[in-house]
Structures are given as structure tokens and as C-alpha cells.
Amino acid sequence: MHKTRCVAHGIQLLLKDIYEEINWVKVATDEARIIVMFMTRYTVLHVVMKEYTKYRQLRQSCATRFASNFLMLQFVLDLDNELRLFVASSEWRRFDYCTIESGTRVTEIIQSDFWARGREVIKTIELLVRVLHLVDGDGSTAGYLYEAMMRAKVAIKERCNSEASKYERIWELFENHRINNIIHPIHVVAAFLNPSYFFSQNFREDREIKDGINFIHENLLLIEEKHQFMREVQLYCSRPSTLFIATPKMMLQTSHPRIWWDYSGDDLPMLKKYAIRILN
Template identity: 35%
Template sequence: MESWSIRGCTIMSDMWTDIKERIFINIIGYSPKGDVFLNSFECSDVSKTGLFLRDILELVIERVGSEKVVQLISDNTSNYRVAISLIMEKYPHIQRIKCAAHGVQLLLKDIDAEIPWVKEVFEKAKLIVTFMYKHETVLALMRETTNNRELKKPCKTRFASNFLMLKSILEVEDLLRVMVASAEWRANRHCNSEMVLRLVDGDGATSPFLYEAMQRARNTIIDRCNRDSSNYKMILQLFDSRKNENILNHVHVAAAFLNPLLMCEGKISYYNDDVGEAMVHIVRTMIFPHDKKQFVMELKKYYEKDEKLSNDISKEMIDSHPHK
């Protein structure tokens, strides 16, 4: 919490229901130094209106110190939208950031629902996973062959789980091919299953990094579709729609630009339209009037790579960064 005076604080809030059907609103403070549980309010018998949420969040903001709060993160329900809009009217420097994880889930849900060939791949993968875990002898042989590596199972409410399931299959694909070619497999009574024959006949992420990661993901979609627009056009439409509506905010773009690991390696430029718009937004809404001149001067030194910033120590810190 001591770091909030220097780096600022993100307030995160969501609702959850326990096994006794009681409803709680949890509020957590976050900064690069870690998470701090701030408060929990039981609201089972209260109407969770925007005004009610506004009062609860404002109580916490005042306790933390409004000047320390950079952004509020919540789900995309209408009552939270109203609450945070009212808070932003009182504290214009505080930004509303939608939950990026939820936005990515919605994007993956769109892809699963709208792209036929993707849905077909998921269905085949589910058959493989179901088959492996349905038969004890098959499961034992799979675990022996893969050195006890497990396949991920899909979850109906988490569409990212479909992609994680595919990833888990691809990670052991070569080992599974060895398995179905082994004498142990041929001796298994399930060895002629058509489901497994489909497998062997087949062909084989934080705010400062989110914007660049989304750009990289977009390019990867195009490359993985062999740059065939008939395969990726609809996916990109869904991708761009969710990216702009539910995932990215000006703050994410600005954070990417202010991330020296990306900027110094030329992965992001101030002259990118998104970056220019984001930095104007930051100066206009998040920097207090008496700090704006100093902020712009420091920003200029940053993107011109002032020698005091680009010294050997800073370069060594960039080279040793874990995301490098």
C-alpha cells in the first residue's frame, strides 16, 4: 500500500455468491507490488443498483485516497457501468477499465459460435479427450506414454478452456502418435476406435503487454490461416470488435508505449495512431493540471531516448526482464 503514493492503485471489484446463496461484493487494491484485500460487503437483501455500487466504491476510494486511484476494473454489467460513470464524473482522472480476461472469453465464445471450421476442431478434440479419460486402460497407457502429462478438459462456462484443451493435445501429439503405434496399444481392445484414428491422421496473456500481445495475436491469426482471407476475415472481424469493445482501453495502449521493453526494441512507436490518441487521452484526463507540463517534458525525453534514460544500467534491466 505504501507504493500507491508513487505508482498509483487499481481498484478491482466483483460480485460472487457463496454456497449459502449469500451475495458479496469484494473490493481489492492492486499495484505492481501485489494485491491487497480492501473490503467485502454482503448485499444479499439489497438491490444492487448503480447508485448502491457507487456509494460502496466511493467509500473505498476515499479511504485509499482518490489521488492514488488510477483505474477501476469490474465486469461489464449495467449496474457497474452506471456506478463507475458516476464516480468518473466526480473524479475525472480515474479510468474505467473493462476486465480484459472477460473480454477475451467473449472473443473466444464468438469464434467458437461463428467459425464453423474452428467449432469442428473443438468437437474432434473433445472426442479425443473424452475417449482417453473414459477407459481406464487407455488412460493408464496415455499417462505412461506422456510421463503423466494430462489433457485439459473443456469447461462450458470458460471458452478459453477449449483452446487450452487443444494446446494440451498438441503438446503431447508426437507422444500420442507413438502410443497408437505401440504393441501395447495394438493389444488394447480399444485400439480400433475411430476417434483415435482421427488424431493420428490429423495435421499438426498484464497491462504493459496487453496491447502489443493483442497486435501479435492478430498477426498470428492471419499467419496461421496461411494469409487466406476467406479463413481469417470473419475471425478478425470478431477479434477487432471484441478487442475495441471489451478488452483494450487507452490506458493499455499508453502502458505499452511507456513499457521500455517494448518501446526501446521498436515494437511500439509514438507515431502509431493508437499510441498518439492514447497519450492525448492520458494527458487530458489522468494528469493533474499542475503536473501536465512536467509530464509532457518527461514524455518527450522518454520517446527521444534521452541518454540519461538509455544508459547501460537501464539497458541491462531491459535485457534481463523476465518477459524478454
């Protein structure tokens, strides 16, 4: 038995740091919060707003779940046209509190380039939120986490248009949390033992993969299992044709990796034993 970290909590902490330390992310998110707080503060105003949004609601963020900052921003962005029409309407101007400082500020935000900046934030953070949904759902996702995090890192750079000033600090935060709060060596081995990833063009046998296998070798195996385990790891790496007869090959894209091992791992009994345990 070996305990791993709570991945969902680690991703929440990463999203917290991105919000607090990346200024262009914080500014757009805070502007969305200003809109939501003002629109929901006054009952009559809120009722009229819902008529413009066809009763689609804005959502407050949650103080302890930092992904909710970005979900709140997404809810606001989804009502782009409706909120623009509302603050340009005669109904909006009739409310006295729309002329006070906070109301004027909301009008300025909604009529500014906030929408483009907000969409840039969502586009950049989107895959991280998807990874959070992956690990926060039902079922075992250990075999998918490592690859999902690698794809999220690449996407962050691409969606920042490779502008170093925008993505480099996010990458620093990403790597710090990935190593210290999110990815455990067991997750790396789970990716290695996920055949749909291992046999894909995206797979790279890097130092993390080797360190993960060494972690399993040193911490989870019985002494009498070590030699056979490493021999079977080498055989698996050689991609033997016996593992890829028609049915197991088809299962690569259609089944959970644990089921694949349960069905097709008889040639690698020791590796199969630990693959099923880790992927569960």
C-alpha cells in the same frame, strides 16, 4: 483512480467467439472433445489407454474458461502416436463399446487427418493463449499487453499462411474484442511508457498511442500537472541521451519497466510519477 477491464476475461470471450464462429477451429476442437469424452467414459478402457500413454492423461475442457478448449486439444495432440497405436491394437477391438457408433467415430477421427487440422488450430491460437497466461499470472503486465496483442494479431495471419478465408474473420473478432473488452487506453500508454518497447524497431506511434496519451491527460492529471506532463512526453519522445547512460540502457532488457523508471526517470519527474503508477 481509474478502473480498467478484466483483460483475462476479455481474452476468454475472444477465444469463445473464435471457437463458436470459426468452423475449422470448431470442428477440430469438437473432434478432440469426442476423443476425450469417450476415452474417459469407461473405466476399464481408460485404464488400458493409460498404459499406452505411459499414464499421461487427457483433460476435459471447462465450460467457463474457453482457453481450456485449446488446452484440451493440445493434450490430445501430444498423445498422437500413443492413441493411434491404441485404436489399432487388439485390446481396443476387444472392447464391445468400441464397436458402437461413438466408438467407431473415435476410431475414424484418430485415423483421419484430424492431427494436422488440430495442429493448425493450436499454431494459430497459441500466441493468444500465451497472452492469457501473461495477464493471468502474478505481477504487473500492463506494460507488455499492447505489444503482445499486436504480435498475436500478426502471428495469426502468418500461421494461416496469409489465407484470407482463414484469418480475416478471426481478425474481425480479434479487433472487436481488443477494442471493446481487452485493450484500454491505459494499456496503450503503458506500452508507450515501457522503454524496451518504445525504443524497439517494433514501436509505431499510431493514433491509439496519441489517444491513450490524451486519455491520461484528460482523465488522470491534475490541472496544474497537464502542461509539464505534455512537455515531458515530448522530451521522452525525443529520446534524450541523459535517459540512456550505461546502466539504464542495460536495464531496458533486464528489468521491469517500472524499475527502469524508478531508476532513470529523474529528468522527467512528472512522467516518471505517472509511469510508475500506470506500470504498477
